[in-house]
Amino acid sequence: MSGIILHQYDSSPFTEKVRICLGIKGLAWQAVDQPVIMPKPDLTPLTGGYRRIPVMQIGADIYCDSTLIVRELERRFPAPSLFPAGNSGHANAVEIWADKALFQSAVLAIFGTLGDGVDPAFIKDREALSGQPFNVAAMKAMAPFALTQIKAHAALVAEHLTDGRRFLEGDAPGLSDAAAYYNFWFIRSFCPGLADRFDDVHGFDAWYARVGAIGHGDRSNMIPADALAAAKASEPVPLDILQSDEALRGRTVALSATDYGRDPIMGIFAGSTHSSLSVLREDTELGAIAVHVPRLGYSVTAS
Ligand SMILES: N[C@@H](CCC(=O)N[C@@H](CS)C(=O)NCC(=O)O)C(=O)O
Incomplete structure (x- = not known):
């Protein structure tokens, strides 16, 4: 074990x-x-x-x-290794991008879409967590813009894959993939139908499916x-x-x-x-x- x-x-x-x-x-x-x-x-x-x-x-x-x-x-x-290409710098940069910029857009898109359906107890808790008002009206207004940003982020991932590599570091998956993946998973699992496919972002959905297929190990x-x-x-x-x-x-x-x-x-x-x-x-x-x-x-x- x-x-x-x-x-x-x-x-x-x-x-x-x-x-x-x-x-x-x-x-x-x-x-x-x-x-x-x-x-x-x-x-x-x-x-x-x-x-x-x-x-x-x-x-x-x-x-x-x-x-x-x-x-x-x-x-x-x-x-x-989580760094299959033998270096960690790329994964470190991808992770910071995912944890900050991409996560912020995902939160706006999700909670702006769920809108008034968000549980008031959850709102109160997250206001205490962040020290900021959880402004559903502002999130609703921002959600369409956030979705355009999310698709543009997906296009960055797809651009990196245009040489035919299967994963962001090459043929083996690593932290870069896990980090780039999880916000799209967040949106797709929380708001089905919202951004389920990016047909015109060539290569993105196939990469997303490959990362999802890795699974979670033996839980x-x-x-x-x-x-x-x-x-x-x-x-x-x-x-x-x-x-x-x-x-x-x-x-x-x-x-x-x-x-x-x-x-x-x-x-x-x-x-x-x-x-x-x-x-x-x-x-x-x-x-x-x-x-x-x-x-x-x-x-x-x-x-
Ligand atoms: N920088 C932290 C961020 C963790 C984070 O914000 N987690 C969310 C859940 S995904 C959270 O803790 N939300 C409040 C809560 O669950 O009490 C990390 O990478 O672990």
């Missing part, structure tokens, strides 16, 4: 990026379904406050954010209590701290996303790399837990 536990919900687009990466690697994993809105009483004891989805757990190590999760998968399970389901028990039964893996972060060693810090969902993760600063930050937390029920976040897009503040 890989020991991978993914805290997720099936409709989560950022999780779909991770699920496709699990499929590329052919890994077995266990899904713990978490609520779509707060409260998340079986998640926050593990994360120390972080509420966003997905979160990966391996024993008593908790990895927040899809960008860190896929890189931790690559580190622990290197073959087949089984786990109840939240078993995930909490797995954390309790394990110890976090030992960590190193970069020389440049030595001053933070042993200090109580808050890790926080800098875009939205900024709930702080309080803990003892215990690890860092150029791409991640880690704290250790002592939970009265679960014992020692290490929580890891990406360095990019997260702040660390000593109290």
Whole structure:
């Protein structure tokens, strides 16, 4: 067993990026379904406050954010690689494009189309998450424009495939494909009929079908209590701290996303790399837990 536990919900687009990466690697994993809105009483004891989805757990190590999760998968399970062309720069750039620009257009197109049908409890929750009003009227007005943007993004993908390659890095799929794919999956699964085919964007739909066919690896389901028990039964893996972060060693810090969902993760600063930050937390029920976040897009503040 890989020991991978993914805290997720099936409709989560950022999780779909991770699920496709699990499929590329052919890994077995266990899904713990978490609520779509707060409260998340079986998640926050593990994360120390972080509420966003997905979160990966391996024993008593908790990895927040899809960008860190896929890189931790690559580190622990290197073959087949998520960087099949042997370099990561292209995938890193594609992922930033997908997570920011393309995701914003997808959100506008979906919620502008669902319009007044969006659950008020969901709206209230997402307003608290973002600190911004969830303005359905504005989204409705923007949805047609957002759809033109989405098709233009699809055309960028198709343009990259014009030399006949099957996937964005060549003949084998990688993180680039998972990242470029998941927002189109989000739209197509949430709003069937809205942007189901791009017949005049030659090559796009065939690529989309190839990525979808990769699947999600070998998934089984786990109840939240078993995930909490797995954390309790394990110890976090030992960590190193970069020389440049030595001053933070042993200090109580808050890790926080800098875009939205900024709930702080309080803990003892215990690890860092150029791409991640880690704290250790002592939970009265679960014992020692290490929580890891990406360095990019997260702040660390000593109290
Ligand atoms: N940068 C984060 C973004 C994650 C994100 O925004 N996830 C959405 C679901 S796809 C979320 O957490 N929404 C609020 C919630 O589920 O509570 C990542 O890549 O994991």
